[in-house]
Amino acid sequence: MPERSDSESESRKLLRRLRDTLAEAGKGQERLDRITHIIADSMRTEVCSIYLFRDPETLELCATEGLKAEAVHKTRMRVGEGLVGRVAREQRSINTGNAPAEKGFRYMPETGEEIYSSFLGVPIQRLGERLGVLVVQSKIARQFSDDEVYALEVVAMVLAEMTELGAFVGDDPSMAALHQRPVMFRGSVGQEGVAAGHVWLHEPRVVITNLVADDPDVERDRLRQAVDQLRVSVDDMLTVAGSGDSEQMEVLEAYRMFANSRGWMRRMEEDIDRGLSAEAAVEKEQSAARARMETVPDPYLRERLQDLDDLSNRLLRILTGQGAETGASMPLDPILIARNIGPGELLAYGRKLKGIVLEEGSVGSHAAIVARALAIPLVIHAERITTEALNGDHVMVDGEQGIVHLRPEDSVASAFRDKMAMQAKALQRYVSIRKKPALTLDGQTVALHMNAGLMADLPSLESSGAEGVGLFRTELQFLIRSQVPRRAELAALYSKVLDSAGGKRVAFRTLDIGSDKVLPYMKREEEPNPALGWRAIRVGLDKSGVMRMQLQALIRAAGERPLTIMFPFVAEASEFFEARGHLDHVMKQERKLGRPVPDKVEVGAMLETPSLAFAQDSFFDAVDFISIGGNDLKQFFFAADRENERVRRRYDTLNISFLHFLETIVKRCDAAGTSLSFCGEDAGRPIEALCLAAIGFRMMSMRPASIGPVKHLLRKVDLTELRGVIDDAARSGRASARSSVIEYLSKGGWAL
Numbered sequence: 111m112p113e114r115s116d117s118e119s120e121s122r123k124l125l126r127r128l129r130d131t132l133a134e135a136g137k138g139q140e141r142l143d144r145i146t147h148i149i150a151d152s153m154r155t156e157v158c159s160i161y162l163f164r165d166p167e168t169l170e171l172c173a174t175e176g177l178k179a180e181a182v183h184k185t186r187m188r189v190g191e192g193l194v195g196r197v198a199r200e201q202r203s204i205n206t207g208n209a210p211a212e213k214g215f216r217y218m219p220e221t222g223e224e225i226y227s228s229f230l231g232v233p234i235q236r237l238g239e240r241l242g243v244l245v246v247q248s249k250i251a252r253q254f255s256d257d258e259v260y261a262l263e264v265v266a267m268v269l270a271e272m273t274e275l276g277a278f279v280g281d282d283p284s285m286a287a288l289h290q291r292p293v294m295f296r297g298s299v300g301q302e303g304v305a306a307g308h309v310w311l312h313e314p315r316v317v318i319t320n321l322v323a324d325d326p327d328v329e330r331d332r333l334r335q336a337v338d339q340l341r342v343s344v345d346d347m348l349t350v351a352g353s354g355d356s357e358q359m360e361v362l363e364a365y366r367m368f369a370n371s372r373g374w375m376r377r378m379e380e381d382i383d384r385g386l387s388a389e390a391a392v393e394k395e396q397s398a399a400r401a402r403m404e405t406v407p408d409p410y411l412r413e414r415l416q417d418l419d420d421l422s423n424r425l426l427r428i429l430t431g432q433g434a435e436t437g438a439s440m441p442l443d444p445i446l447i448a449r450n451i452g453p454g455e456l457l458a459y460g461r462k463l464k465g466i467v468l469e470e471g472s473v474g475s476h477a478a479i480v481a482r483a484l485a486i487p488l489v490i491h492a493e494r495i496t497t498e499a500l501n502g503d504h505v506m507v508d509g510e511q512g513i514v515h516l517r518p519e520d521s522v523a524s525a526f527r528d529k530m531a532m533q534a535k536a537l538q539r540y541v542s543i544r545k546k547p548a549l550t551l552d553g554q555t556v557a558l559h560m561n562a563g564l565m566a567d568l569p570s571l572e573s574s575g576a577e578g579v580g581l582f583r584t585e586l587q588f589l590i591r592s593q594v595p596r597r598a599e600l601a602a603l604y605s606k607v608l609d610s611a612g613g614k615r616v617a618f619r620t621l622d623i624g625s626d627k628v629l630p631y632m633k634r635e636e637e638p639n640p641a642l643g644w645r646a647i648r649v650g651l652d653k654s655g656v657m658r659m660q661l662q663a664l665i666r667a668a669g670e671r672p673l674t675i676m677f678p679f680v681a682e683a684s685e686f687f688e689a690r691g692h693l694d695h696v697m698k699q700e701r702k703l704g705r706p707v708p709d710k711v712e713v714g715a716m717l718e719t720p721s722l723a724f725a726q727d728s729f730f731d732a733v734d735f736i737s738i739g740g741n742d743l744k745q746f747f748f749a750a751d752r753e754n755e756r757v758r759r760r761y762d763t764l765n766i767s768f769l770h771f772l773e774t775i776v777k778r779c780d781a782a783g784t785s786l787s788f789c790g791e792d793a794g795r796p797i798e799a800l801c802l803a804a805i806g807f808r809m810m811s812m813r814p815a816s817i818g819p820v821k822h823l824l825r826k827v828d829l830t831e832l833r834g835v836i837d838d839a840a841r842s843g844r845a846s847a848r849s850s851v852i853e854y855l856s857k858g859g860w861a862l
């Protein structure tokens with residue numbers, strides 16, 4: 111194919127000329143001018159123009175060969191406007207022999223472009239970040255060949271990298287250095303709290319400095335070797351994963367498919383033939399895949415493109431030798447920024463993180479569970495933040511609103527600091543009541559306990575003033591490992607938890623997996639509705655070996671100390687009795703083995719499905735205590751998925767029907783003399799907590815950080831009066847008690 115190799119060597123020559131231009135000293139504008147000249151010359155077109163973004167919505171002509179020089183930095187268009195704007199919006203090339211007849215063509219008299227008939231515009235973009243548009247035009251009415259389109263796309267890729275490296279920085283705002291402007295991201299709340307600090311990228315981007323290569327054979331060899339290495343590592347990962355979790359296997363199979371894909375390899379080799387280095391070729395295809403990702407509506411396909419993106423990153427790291435270790439040192443106040451992160455990796459960072467921002471994730475993801483356990487503010491769904499943020503950038507995370515300010519302007523930063531100062535002041539106020547009881551004005555005392563799940567949580571017992579641990583989520587230990595933890599390991603951990611609690615009550619909840627909490631090593635069938643599926647106690651009873659192992663670990667950890675155990679997600683009394691049967695069996699076994707057993711074991715059930723509220727009296731008599739898992743109970747009461755952003759906030763906890771339902775449970779427990787607590791997230795929300803107390807809850811368990819604010823309010827309120835306010839709201843036919851309660855509290859002058 112002589113014609114083809116001719117065009118390839120032309121292309122290589124062009125790239126070399128671009129590289130030399132980059133190496134020469136000069137201002138950004140001079141470089142751009144020279145580049146448009148070189149491209150027009152090499153492509154034999156009368157016009158070559160470069161448009162860069164002035165702001166996220168506006169493109170500006172920054173350099174041209176062939177159009178009127180006066181138009182430079184004057185001609186602007188909005189994204190979507192004219193052919194150039196369309197290329198920018200759609201992020202794909204437009205190639206036409208008759209530009210004026212093309213849909214959306216816009217005549218710009220200042221440029222003198224009406225005489226040019228053919229138009230080829232390609233996006234300048236890097237890994238999903240739009241940077242500008244590169245255009246060539248000529249008088250003769252002809253379509254550009256595929257080969258020419260391809261060549262210009264390769265050039266655009268090199269321009270994108272040069273832009274990223276700051277080669278075109280100039281005085282004009284459209285030539286401002288990248289990643290320096292303030293950007294605000296609107297995501298969703300993963301964990302409340304506010305934090306300010308500096309960016310720490312979980313996966314720092316690979317920096318490519320050698321874009322253009324002289325010897326394509328050498329580059330092809332480098333690429334092949336790297337791909338071979340990649341294939342081996344993917345096969346290894348598949349072997350390690352065995353036939354475990356189906357989702358993980360699906361990802362790895364997709365990796366393997368891409369790693370062996372001839373099409374992927376062929377495109378990268380063609381890029382190399384055009385003069386790109388192996389790494390630049392990988393990145394060019396990665397950018398193209400990212401651009402496709404934006405337009406693919408099918409979530410399954412999007413995930414596969416995401417897999418290709420991951421694989422490209424791995425390949426780039428092999429080729430450049432850049433691991434996650436870039437030599438950068440972590441700032442003292444790191445805010446972790448990642449596309450997503452596993453619970454184990456997050457735990458490895460631990461409490462040194464001031465905040466976390468993820469592009470993906472969900473409220474119930476493992477990362478969110480760990481962030482919550484560590485009480486680190488978390489914002490999820492902050493789209494594109496990994497593309498925009500650089501290590502060391504100043505960043506402020508508002509976990510209350512789900513907002514992130516990257517490189518904030520002074521006014522935003524100072525307003526944010528005021529907010530943080532106010533919170534710090536409030537915390538001071540809470541310190542003074544830490545050791546005091548949550549005693550209301552009408553003499554009622556509410557016991558405030560904390561939720562925990564990690565050893566690292568235990569110090570909060572002292573600092574928050576919690577009376578005990580009302581919910582210890584034992585699944586975290588299972589989620590962060592790659593295999594089922596051993597009994598001895600668990601026993602050692604539970605024992606340490608009891609030691610640190612220093613005699614305060616710790617309610618260990620047995621393994622609550624399934625639904626959103628999926629163990630990476632546990633084989634599971636796909637379920638149509640996991641939240642209603644095989645989860646929590648259902649798994650425990652069906653896999654009683656694991657349940658008994660955990661119960662044994664708990665008994666051994668306690669020794670002769672008192673022990674509190676609760677079973678999650680009990681939907682009918684018989685499940686509780688069966689689980690307690692396992693506990694009795696294990697206790698008997700331990701005694702037989704001559705091991706010490708706790709002299710007192712309290713056994714409770716979590717009430718998380720409405721059905722249990724209507725269980726037979728004998729259940730309420732038999733159970734030692736009931737703890738309401740409000741997160742689940744609310745989702746089933748309203749049939750609104752707690753993980754689904756569209757519906758999860760739709761129903762108010764202070765809805766009169768829900769409060770009446772909760773009161774039914776209070777009454778049944780009172781009648782049976784069974785102690786009752788509430789341990790869902792709502793217990794940690796001050797207004798919700800007050801209302802729960804008003805309808806009769808005398809024990810609640812919440813995030814440690816919520817204990818201060820909840821106690822502060824409880825100590826200022828008269829529960830009998832508040833109860834009257836709720837009753838009035840119900841009588842007047844309101845759907846929710848919230849507005850009446852807020853009005854009552856504001857009249858009393860209580861700041862919320």
Ligand code: PEP
Pocket residue numbers: 581583622718738739740741742743789790791
């Ligand atoms: C709940 O459902 O309210 C609860 C405390 O359990 P989890 O959030 O762990 O499901």
Ligand code: MG
Pocket residue numbers: 718739741742
């Ligand atoms: Mg639950």
